[in-house]
Amino acid sequence: MMPSTFQQSNSLHAAIIMDGNGRWATRRGLPRIEGHKEGSKAVRRTVEAAPGLGITTLTVYAFSSDNWKRPRDEVQQLMALLYDYLRHEKDRCVAQGIRLSVIGRRDRLSPLMRAAIRAAETATAGGATLHFRIAIDYSARDTILRAASRWDGQTAMTRDAFLETLADLHHPGVPLPEVDLLIRTGGEKRLSDFLLWESAYAELYFTDRMWPDFGADDLRAAVEEFHRRTRRFGAVPVAATGS
Numbered sequence: 001m002m003p004s005t006f007q008q009s010n011s012l013h014a015a016i017i018m019d020g021n022g023r024w025a026t027r028r029g030l031p032r033i034e035g036h037k038e039g040s041k042a043v044r045r046t047v048e049a050a051p052g053l054g055i056t057t058l059t060v061y062a063f064s065s066d067n068w069k070r071p072r073d074e075v076q077q078l079m080a081l082l083y084d085y086l087r088h089e090k091d092r093c094v095a096q097g098i099r100l101s102v103i104g105r106r107d108r109l110s111p112l113m114r115a116a117i118r119a120a121e122t123a124t125a126g127g128a129t130l131h132f133r134i135a136i137d138y139s140a141r142d143t144i145l146r147a148a149s150r151w152d153g154q155t156a157m158t159r160d161a162f163l164e165t166l167a168d169l170h171h172p173g174v175p176l177p178e179v180d181l182l183i184r185t186g187g188e189k190r191l192s193d194f195l196l197w198e199s200a201y202a203e204l205y206f207t208d209r210m211w212p213d214f215g216a217d218d219l220r221a222a223v224e225e226f227h228r229r230t231r232r233f234g235a236v237p238v239a240a241t242g243s
């Protein structure tokens with residue numbers, strides 16, 4: 001039976017830094033790309049499990065702006081995998097009511113990739129079960145800089161106005177979803193320029209599990225841990241105020 005904690009809130013934004021593909025492959029004597037291929041199966045499993053765990057927005061880090069520094073072959077193979085993923089998952093997303101969108105820069109992606117993104121976003125625009133966001137050529141610092149550079153310098157920059165600008169860079173008219181639960185697989189404990197603004201009060205969850213091995217049970221364990229935590233947002237917990 002599903003623990004009752006999953007019904008506690010009606011929105012949960014989980015974000016995942018999907019790390020460890022390369023090490024997963026290397027440990028098996030395989031080329032790194034095999035780890036990325038297995039990793040895309042883990043993405044599928046995660047997307048399928050998310051709605052049942054109360055997750056309403058899921059953002060996954062697929063390719064960082066710093067990942068362009070990788071060998072040309074690996075970059076090309078990663079882009080080809082992402083392209084295949086977008087083309088193949090589109091129909092499955094439509095069938096499951098999943099809205100798929102991509103965050104990050106588009107100007108350095110190939111025209112084919114840009115077209116595949118547009119097609120997937122358009123076909124799935126009506127999905128209401130889960131908003132599944134894939135970060136490609138994404139850098140949180142670049143996003144914040146781009147939002148800041150839109151400021152006219154005349155009016156006072158309020159937090160709300162900045163937030164709106166930041167949100168507009170991703171999905172015009174849609175409020176910026178704060179991250180509730182940030183998961184990183186692969187054993188490293190860092191953010192690597194992912195959703196820095198949105199994760200200001202995110203609960204952090206690190207696991208040694210390599211991304212290709214990640215599955216529904218791991219996601220469930222992370223969500224259960226999230227529900228065991230007490231979020232305070234800087235305030236004193238209600239039980240401790242004595243009122």
Ligand code: IPE
Nearest residue numbers: 018019020021022023024062
């Ligand atoms: C994450 O796995 C996938 C991407 C960054 C594209 P890595 O490729 O970083 O795997 P490790 O960290 O080298 O094991």
Ligand code: IPE
Nearest residue numbers: 017018019061062063064192
């Ligand atoms: C972060 O992983 C980016 C993605 C998972 C897409 P990296 O493997 O690129 O991060 P670092 O280099 O270990 O910080």
Ligand code: MG
Nearest residue numbers: 019020021186
């Ligand atoms: Mg890595």
